Amino acid sequence: MALIKSISGIRGTIGGKAGEGLSPVDIVRFTSAYTAFLKLSHPKEKLRVILGRDARISGVMVNNLVAGALMGMGADVLDIGLTTTPTAEIAVVESGAHGGIILTASHNPKQWNALKLLNSKGEFLSATDGEQVLSLADSASYKFAEVMDLGKYETDNTFIRKHIEKVLALPLVDVDAIKAARFRVAVDAVNSTGGIAIPELLKALGVSKIFALYCDPTGDFPHNPEPLPEHLRDICEYVVTNKADVGFVVDPDVDRLAIINEVGETFGEEYTLVAIADYVLQHNKGNTVSNLSSTQALKVITEKAGGKYYASAVGEVNVVELMKANHAVIGGEGNGGVIYPEIHYGRDALVGIALFLTHLAKSGKKCSALRDSYPNYFISKNKIEFSPDMDVDAILKKIVEKYKKQQITDIDGIKIHFDNEWVHMRRSNTEPIVRIYAESDMLAKADNLAKKILNDFKDILNNR
Numbered sequence: 001m002a003l004i005k006s007i008s009g010i011r012g013t014i015g016g017k018a019g020e021g022l023s024p025v026d027i028v029r030f031t032s033a034y035t036a037f038l039k040l041s042h043p044k045e046k047l048r049v050i051l052g053r054d055a056r057i058s059g060v061m062v063n064n065l066v067a068g069a070l071m072g073m074g075a076d077v078l079d080i081g082l083t084t085t086p087t088a089e090i091a092v093v094e095s096g097a098h099g100g101i102i103l104t105a106s107h108n109p110k111q112w113n114a115l116k117l118l119n120s121k122g123e124f125l126s127a128t129d130g131e132q133v134l135s136l137a138d139s140a141s142y143k144f145a146e147v148m149d150l151g152k153y154e155t156d157n158t159f160i161r162k163h164i165e166k167v168l169a170l171p172l173v174d175v176d177a178i179k180a181a182r183f184r185v186a187v188d189a190v191n192s193t194g195g196i197a198i199p200e201l202l203k204a205l206g207v208s209k210i211f212a213l214y215c216d217p218t219g220d221f222p223h224n225p226e227p228l229p230e231h232l233r234d235i236c237e238y239v240v241t242n243k244a245d246v247g248f249v250v251d252p253d254v255d256r257l258a259i260i261n262e263v264g265e266t267f268g269e270e271y272t273l274v275a276i277a278d279y280v281l282q283h284n285k286g287n288t289v290s291n292l293s294s295t296q297a298l299k300v301i302t303e304k305a306g307g308k309y310y311a312s313a314v315g316e317v318n319v320v321e322l323m324k325a326n327h328a329v330i331g332g333e334g335n336g337g338v339i340y341p342e343i344h345y346g347r348d349a350l351v352g353i354a355l356f357l358t359h360l361a362k363s364g365k366k367c368s369a370l371r372d373s374y375p376n377y378f379i380s381k382n383k384i385e386f387s388p389d390m391d392v393d394a395i396l397k398k399i400v401e402k403y404k405k406q407q408i409t410d411i412d413g414i415k416i417h418f419d420n421e422w423v424h425m426r427r428s429n430t431e432p433i434v435r436i437y438a439e440s441d442m443l444a445k446a447d448n449l450a451k452k453i454l455n456d457f458k459d460i461l462n463n464r
Helices: 024-041 059-072 085-095 127-139 159-168 175-181 194-204 233-241 269-283 297-304 316-325 349-363 367-372 392-402 443-462
Strands: 003-006 009-013 048-053 076-082 099-103 112-118 153-155 184-188 209-213 246-250 257-260 287-291 309-312 328-333 337-339 378-385 407-409 414-417 422-427 433-440
Touching: 003 127, 009 024, 024 059, 024 099, 024 112, 024 127, 048 059, 048 085, 059 076, 059 099, 059 112, 076 085, 085 099, 085 112, 085 159, 085 349, 159 194, 159 349, 175 349, 184 194, 184 233, 194 209, 194 246, 194 349, 209 233, 233 246, 233 257, 246 349, 257 269, 257 349, 269 287, 269 297, 269 328, 269 337, 269 349, 269 367, 287 297, 287 316, 297 309, 309 316, 316 328, 316 337, 337 349, 349 367, 378 443, 392 414, 392 422, 392 443, 422 443, 433 443
Parallel strands: 048 076, 048 099, 076 153, 184 209, 184 246, 287 309, 287 328
Antiparallel strands: 003 009, 009 112, 099 112, 246 257, 328 337, 378 433, 407 414, 414 422, 422 433
16 A cells, blocks of 8 residues: 655555555545645635546545545535546636645556645645645644535536637637548547547547547556556557557546557657647747656757757646746646646646647648657666665765766756766655666667666665
């Protein structure tokens, strides 16, 4: 059993003892602490909180507990039901709510669930706000409402449709061009809420033929829900069998987007953002942002378009903060997360699909040819586990000393820049591991660079 408390939310496995998994006791405790935080932020207002969930098997149970705790703290609940994370983010703003909770463990397997916490802007809590929620939960310094002050409960299942309407209204989404292309599109929604939202979006965009794979929102994930190439064999075959022009894969809460080309090959999760940013930059010159572990291909196309690229610390909240500071026209993460400020500051697969299909239609290219038009970079992803007695910071300092002649970025772990490649080392926020990502223009070179750094770690450990 596992319970992970972080500034962005509470994530854990269902079942087990309180404090060792995401038990009913923990769900109520953290929901109550979050509501207490909202009360401190809005002391004179009757709170209104958006509540939505993905299709996980535990969703109904968790939803009932969260709704009850919110009402018990005196907050009115607007339950938007089965939905997506970006839809919940939009719903907070559209409804004038003081915050929101989306119940999803994102790409984690079905035994996991989580409370993702949103502020009144429909964005994830800042580090400071997240720490305050955790502190309130630890101290239990909150009071439940008296009977006449209990919150009210309402439902509204229209927000996916409202979300789609906002996507269609974007100036860079060209429905006529998509209709004219007569695209055949396959979708893998891993039996979660993407199975509700994505086919409805594709119909609204005028897609000629939709092939739905794993689009029944039962929460029984047919494969590992993280949209990585090794988990996407079924959709790759499905695209070829149905002669689709493109395939789209989303994670359970629909904030990450993976693309499959017409010959059943993965477009590359790093290149979801690259392709969509390329289209946006063709029509709206400006800056871009991604995190330190994302491909440098975004930097290449941004500078080619006359903009400036910025790299943030890992984490959506950090990307959004840097996007706002530098007036970025688009940003996101290399895991298939696209953030387009024209609609909202959150990763959004619906926006990504609409912009990508417009780009594909207007380019006149096949999906594989579009991918070939971008600079080729390959990322090697590795990790090393560390024990409680390992001084990770001291090891990183020694590596920095070894490579001190290279350009080094230290805003989030250590990133070492070489001529046409880089390596990024950072401690995981949720596991006792150091992630080591390396990128080069050939996968073998990226692997070799990562192995070199792994060997540096081992040498330092052996010489302690």
